[in-house]
Amino acid sequence: MTPQSHLDGFLSAEHPLSPRGLFANLPAAIRPVVTPKLATVWEQDTAALPRALAHARRRYRGFAERELRDRSLAADLAPHPKPGEVLPSLAALLKTAGREGMLTDLLPRPLGSASLGSYRYPLVWTQALRSEELARVCGGQMLLLSAHSLGVIPIVFAGDLSAIRRFVVPAYRQTMAGDPHLFAYAITEPSAGSDAEEGHGASVSQPNVVAKRVSGGWSLQGRKIFISGGDIAKSITVFASLESEGIESWTCFLVTNDMPGFEVVRNELKMGMRASAASELAFHDVFVPDDHVIGSPRQGWAINRATLNASRYAVAGMAVGLAQGATEAAIDFACRTRLAGKSLMDFQEVQLQIANMMTETAAIRGMLWQAARKAYVARQDRSSMCKFQCTDEAVRVVEMALELMGNHGTLHESGVEKIYRDARLTQIFEGTNQINRLAVIEDQQEHFLARIERN
Amino acid sequence: METLLNEEDVQTALGEVRRFARGAVSSNVERPEHPLPRHSLEALVSVATEAGFIPDASDEPTGLWVDLNDPLGPTLSARTLETLASVNPGIAWACHVRAMPVWLAGRLNRPEALGERETVVPLHGCYGLGRAALPRYLAGAELAVDDRAMLKDWLMPAQKDARRVVHAPAGFDSVLSPYFDGDSVRWIRQPIGALDPLPVGPTLGLDEVDAVALASSDAGIPLGPENPEEARNVFAEALAIQSLALVAVGLGCLRHARDLAREQAKARKQGGRSIAHHPAVQSLIGSADSAVAVVDALLDRMSDGPLRGSRVGEMFAIRADAHPLLCRGATDALQVFGGSGYMQDVGMEKALRDSQQLRLMGGTPGDLARFVAEWERVR
Numbered sequence: 115m116t117p118q119s120h121l122d123g124f125l126s127a128e129h130p131l132s133p134r135g136l137f138a139n140l141p142a143a144i145r146p147v148v149t150p151k152l153a154t155v156w157e158q159d160t161a162a163l164p165r166a167l168a169h170a171r172r173r174y175r176g177f178a179e180r181e182l183r184d185r186s187l188a189a190d191l192a193p194h195p196k197p198g199e200v201l202p203s204l205a206a207l208l209k210t211a212g213r214e215g216m217l218t219d220l221l222p223r224p225l226g227s228a229s230l231g232s233y234r235y236p237l238v239w240t241q242a243l244r245s246e247e248l249a250r251v252c253g254g255q256m257l258l259l260s261a262h263s264l265g266v267i268p269i270v271f272a273g274d275l276s277a278i279r280r281f282v283v284p285a286y287r288q289t290m291a292g293d294p295h296l297f298a299y300a301i302t303e304p305s306a307g308s309d310a311e312e313g314h315g316a317s318v319s320q321p322n323v324v325a326k327r328v329s330g331g332w333s334l335q336g337r338k339i340f341i342s343g344g345d346i347a348k349s350i351t352v353f354a355s356l357e358s359e360g361i362e363s364w365t366c367f368l369v370t371n372d373m374p375g376f377e378v379v380r381n382e383l384k385m386g387m388r389a390s391a392a393s394e395l396a397f398h399d400v401f402v403p404d405d406h407v408i409g410s411p412r413q414g415w416a417i418n419r420a421t422l423n424a425s426r427y428a429v430a431g432m433a434v435g436l437a438q439g440a441t442e443a444a445i446d447f448a449c450r451t452r453l454a455g456k457s458l459m460d461f462q463e464v465q466l467q468i469a470n471m472m473t474e475t476a477a478i479r480g481m482l483w484q485a486a487r488k489a490y491v492a493r494q495d496r497s498s499m500c501k502f503q504c505t506d507e508a509v510r511v512v513e514m515a516l517e518l519m520g521n522h523g524t525l526h527e528s529g530v531e532k533i534y535r536d537a538r539l540t541q542i543f544e545g546t547n548q549i550n551r552l553a554v555i556e557d558q559q560e561h562f563l564a565r566i567e568r569n
Numbered sequence: 570m571e572t573l574l575n576e577e578d579v580q581t582a583l584g585e586v587r588r589f590a591r592g593a594v595s596s597n598v599e600r601p602e603h604p605l606p607r608h609s610l611e612a613l614v615s616v617a618t619e620a621g622f623i624p625d626a627s628d629e630p631t632g633l634w635v636d637l638n639d640p641l642g643p644t645l646s647a648r649t650l651e652t653l654a655s656v657n658p659g660i661a662w663a664c665h666v667r668a669m670p671v672w673l674a675g676r677l678n679r680p681e682a683l684g685e686r687e688t689v690v691p692l693h694g695c696y697g698l699g700r701a702a703l704p705r706y707l708a709g710a711e712l713a714v715d716d717r718a719m720l721k722d723w724l725m726p727a728q729k730d731a732r733r734v735v736h737a738p739a740g741f742d743s744v745l746s747p748y749f750d751g752d753s754v755r756w757i758r759q760p761i762g763a764l765d766p767l768p769v770g771p772t773l774g775l776d777e778v779d780a781v782a783l784a785s786s787d788a789g790i791p792l793g794p795e796n797p798e799e800a801r802n803v804f805a806e807a808l809a810i811q812s813l814a815l816v817a818v819g820l821g822c823l824r825h826a827r828d829l830a831r832e833q834a835k836a837r838k839q840g841g842r843s844i845a846h847h848p849a850v851q852s853l854i855g856s857a858d859s860a861v862a863v864v865d866a867l868l869d870r871m872s873d874g875p876l877r878g879s880r881v882g883e884m885f886a887i888r889a890d891a892h893p894l895l896c897r898g899a900t901d902a903l904q905v906f907g908g909s910g911y912m913q914d915v916g917m918e919k920a921l922r923d924s925q926q927l928r929l930m931g932g933t934p935g936d937l938a939r940f941v942a943e944w945e946r947v948r
């Protein structure tokens with residue numbers, strides 16, 4: 115077959131009216147300004163990043179393509195393993211990810227695997243780039259690798275160097291040696307979901323996990339639910355109220371899975387992101403020694419809110435990656451499917467839809483990068499704006515991909531129906547998108563009050 | 570055909586369907602995380618057939634899509650499906666799939682078209698909705714060479730690996746396929762063996778039925794109709810029936826999801842009170858409520874009067890907006906549940922998947938809208 119010189123409705127690059135050829139004839143002085151180099155959106159965006167982050171982005175993409183791509187559909191279909199068990203292929207992934215420094219990038223080398231160069235930029239930006247590239251290939255495996263970092267952030271944000279030295283550094287070392295020591299983050303309780311993410315709700319919430327003072331430490335009693343990676347984590351940052359007090363007394367405890375009384379009750383059967391389990395955890399009088407308190411007692415709520423302010427950028431990154439993955443799947447489909455002798459890519463309605471998907475994805479990526487590049491201090495308003503806007507828009511992009519592929523998009527083998535199921539989670543966790551909208555208002559409250567006062 | 574049904578008959582029949590749905594169907598699908606086993610689906614469909622909700626190959630079939638010339642016939646069929654879908658959309662779809670070949674064999678006056686075991690009628694071609702060629706053909710407009718090529722390839726693709734996907738319980742032994750012979754859309758009865766059926770694993774929704782990809786082949790017994798005008802009408806009617814079915818099943822599905830969301834909002838406390846009191850949650854439930862109300866009215870409109878192929882444009886116009894509305898309602902209803910909505914045992918994620926699946930079958934909203942534009946232009 116002779117190669118197609120142009121898509122239907124367009125001029126070929128060689129056509130006398132095509133800008134590409136015409137620009138080449140403009141005066142040499144102006145030519146570089148009006149003639150961009152031929153580049154995909156990925157290449158343009160990567161080139162716009164600072165060098166250290168561009169390098170990180172390429173590394174994340176390489177890792178995702180090499181390690182996640184082939185596991186993606188099978189991991190989604192596999193039955194959820196029993197608590198504590200990991201599918202052999204995912205166990206192998208975790209080992210490789212550990213060795214390659216994908217699980218230890220919250221600390222700089224040699225304590226962790228982050229390059230010193232990347233520390234010149236906000237950590238949340240690097241984390242958002244990472245979650246984007248991993249989610250672009252597989253939401254479930256991305257979550258498996260990312261929930262771990264979420265479990266570590268509270269220790270970093272407690273500013274407790276001793277805890278970092280005692281808990282994170284040895285775990286990172288073990289992980290980089292190929293024996294993954296995973297963390298998880300546990301705030302959600304049967305009676306406190308949104309209440310664990312939002313101050314007003316927290317102030318009236320009845321805590322479920324309670325810490326009672328005992329000699330030499332604390333005894334934890336109660337349940338946490340929906341904890342990502344809670345089934346295989348060796349260390350869990352668990353937030354608990356002190357006896358007879360409310361969430362204002364929340365304290366962050368480092369619970370290890372070998373502590374007597376700790377139980378993984380069950381793994382949920384989820385709609386998507388199925389390579390990562392969401393677990394119910396029970397604490398039956400789990401003794402936690404004093405030196406496993408992260409930060410100080412009663413600092414838990416602050417640590418939790420700071421953690422969420424940072425991690426919501428990463429959730430927005432996931433959404434961008436899922437939108438990107440869906441867009442690429444739709445483009446692949448349009449380029450390989452023919453109807454009545456033409457490639458689908460030749461049809462204007464398909465071109466319009468693909469342009470929409472590319473642009474919506476670029477728009478949310480732009481919003482996220484714009485906010486993240488300044489997020490040396492993770493702001494609640496910005497991180498929540500990015501979280502709900504990027505996730506809502508990403509779901510719309512995935513719907514467009516499904517629509518472009520029609521009936522074929524509904525097949526598991528298409529990969530896009532899985533992206534839809536994965537993407538739907540991003541509108542729910544780390545605070546529902548309703549709660550994130552309220553978080554924007556909460557953070558801007560003083561300004562609104564001042565205006566009310568003025569009126 | 571003489572008019573047989575009155576309002577009371579319809580209500581009585583729907584009452585029986587409701588009892589069946591809330592009894593036998595409901596008790597089989599209490600655990601949304603465990604799709605109905607095949608034998609249970611077959612047993613339920615058999616019971617529905619015996620009860621007369623689904624027609625069989627007998628001389629005097631009753632049930633779905635049988636009385637379509639009767640002014641109340643389309644309403645009865647559509648509301649039957651909606652009622653079944655409010656308990657389980659997959660079972661409702663399986664009933665529709667079972668009824669379609671009986672309707673078609675009757676419409677073509679070819680009772681021998683029905684297979685030994687099961688027969689299916691895949692209506693959507695390999696991709697899309699035949700672009701502008703389909704509305705031109707159905708409106709009786711002049712067809713250009715490209716239009717003919719499009720209709721031919723859409724219904725029976727020339728590309729070797731292009732397959733038509735059928736959503737039906739696997740195990741059917743024959744397929745009644747529409748094909749374009751250069752002049753009209755006619756029908757052919759194809760033994761399954763000629764179509765190299767390929768199970769294509771799970772799909773986004775409708776877990777109870779399978780997805781089977783069929784290879785392209787023109788092998789089979791032609792069924793007509795000879796008359797071009799008649800051929801046009803039959804195909805348009807088939808598409809109109811499918812539209813009714815998709816919207817009716819979607820509406821039942823959303824009604825169920827909306828009801829569950831209401832119960833959840835009443836029971837769940839966050840922010841110091843029942844979440845039903847938070848405007849954020851009221852907006853979500855209100856969105857599901859309004860989607861139910863609007864699509865309910867649209868379904869009334871679609872099923873108003875005897876079914877005519879000439880109304881296919883209107884049916885498609887309605888579907889183009891009904892499905893996005895149904896999906897919006899379903900996703901908002903799920904959101905009322907927060908994290909538990911994401912878990913399979915609650916049933917909300919299934920309702921959302923089913924709604925999305927229905928949106929993408931038989932032409933997507935974009936395909937339908939473009940169809941309508943061309944249909945209105947040329948007719």
Ligand SMILES: Cc1cc2nc3c(=O)[nH]c(=O)nc-3n(C[C@H](O)[C@H](O)[C@H](O)COP(=O)(O)OP(=O)(O)OC[C@H]3O[C@@H](n4cnc5c(N)ncnc54)[C@H](O)[C@@H]3O)c2cc1C
Nearest residue numbers: 301302307308340342544546548839840847849904907908
């Ligand atoms: C797959 C998965 C993984 C998860 N991983 C983790 C994890 O690793 N660690 C962890 O701790 N948690 C995790 N979660 C929990 C998640 O963060 C919560 O599910 C989420 O915050 C919502 O809480 P909820 O489920 O209790 O919903 P609810 O709080 O019950 O919300 C129900 C509805 O009420 C609305 N609502 C609630 N309160 C208010 C209010 N005050 N004003 C207005 N509207 C309100 C919500 O927006 C929602 O629409 C995970 C959840 C899922 C599904």
